[in-house]
Amino acid sequence: MHQEPIRTAGQPLSGASKALIMLHGRGGSAADILSLGRHLHVSSYALLAPQASQSTWYPQSFLAPPAQNEPWLSDALAAVSKAVTEAERHGISKENIYFMGFSQGACLTLEYVARNAARYGGVAAFTGGLIGNQVVEANYAGDFGGTPIFIGSSDPDFHVPVERVRVSTALFTRLGAQVTEKIYPNMGHTITQEEIDLANQLIFTS
Numbered sequence: 001m002h003q004e005p006i007r008t009a010g011q012p013l014s015g016a017s018k019a020l021i022m023l024h025g026r027g028g029s030a031a032d033i034l035s036l037g038r039h040l041h042v043s044s045y046a047l048l049a050p051q052a053s054q055s056t057w058y059p060q061s062f063l064a065p066p067a068q069n070e071p072w073l074s075d076a077l078a079a080v081s082k083a084v085t086e087a088e089r090h091g092i093s094k095e096n097i098y099f100m101g102f103s104q105g106a107c108l109t110l111e112y113v114a115r116n117a118a119r120y121g122g123v124a125a126f127t128g129g130l131i132g133n134q135v136v137e138a139n140y141a142g143d144f145g146g147t148p149i150f151i152g153s154s155d156p157d158f159h160v161p162v163e164r165v166r167v168s169t170a171l172f173t174r175l176g177a178q179v180t181e182k183i184y185p186n187m188g189h190t191i192t193q194e195e196i197d198l199a200n201q202l203i204f205t206s
Contacts, residue, residue: 001075004051006083009034016046018121019087020098020204021080023105024049026056033105039196041204045098048086050079062107062131063164073111073131080112098203100124102191103159107131110151110168117142117175122203123149126191127157129164135171144177150202151179152195154187 007030013019020042024033030049037047057076058069066073087097098121101109106128113123114130117140128151149172155162162183169181180202184192 001053001072004030004053006086007031007034007049007051008047009037009049010042010045010047013046013048013087013090013092016044016090016092018042018045018096018098019092020045020047020100021083021087022047022049023057023080023099023101023109024052024055025101025103025105028102028105029055033100033102036100036191040100041200042098046087046090046092048083050083052076052079057104057108061159062104062129063133063161065133066131069131076108077112077115080108081116094118094120096121098122098124100126100199101128102126103128103189106151107160110172113144114140114171114175117144118147119143119145120147122147123177124199124203125149125151126195126199127153127160127189129160129168130171135164135167137171140171140175142175144172144175147177148202149177149179150182150199152182152184152191152198154189155183155185157187157189159189
C-alpha cells in the first residue's frame, strides 16, 4: 500500500532550503500534482509527491467513519510523514516545509497537519476538509504558531460540503493557524487561476 517511491521535482533536496509536499487527488498521480509546481512561486523549493497505490489514498468518502477507510488512511498519513522525514533528513526544518493538496489529497493534507500541528511554512488545500464522519477535536492538538493556511472550495461541491470546510477552518484557527477560507460560488471541483494566485500571495511568497 502506498509504497511507491516519492516523486521529486524542483530543486534537489540536498541544496534546497524549502520543501513543498504535494498530494494528488483520487484518480490522479504524483506526476500530475507535480506539474502544478510551475504555476506556484516555488522555483527555489524541492518538490516531493508521494503516490497513492491505484491512485487512491483511501477507498471511501472522506466523510465516512475513519475505520471504514483503514488501513489505507493510516498508511496514507504514513506516506506524508515519510515525505516530511525525508525533507528534515536533508536539513529542512518544519518552518520551511509546505504542503499542498487537491481534493482527496487536500483532505489528506489537512488531516496530516492537524494531527501534527506545528509551525510549518504554509498549507494550501484546494477543496478539502478534515477526514471523518465528524470532526473530533480531541484527535487534534498542538500549535500552528501562525502557520498560514489557505482553503479554497466551491459552493456547492459534489464531494466536499461547505460545512466541513467551515468546521475545519474553525479547528485550524483554534490551533493557532492563520486561515484564509475562500468559498467560490459554483466553481466546480477544480483548481482555478484565482485560487492559484491567492495561494501564491498568501503561502508561497518567496
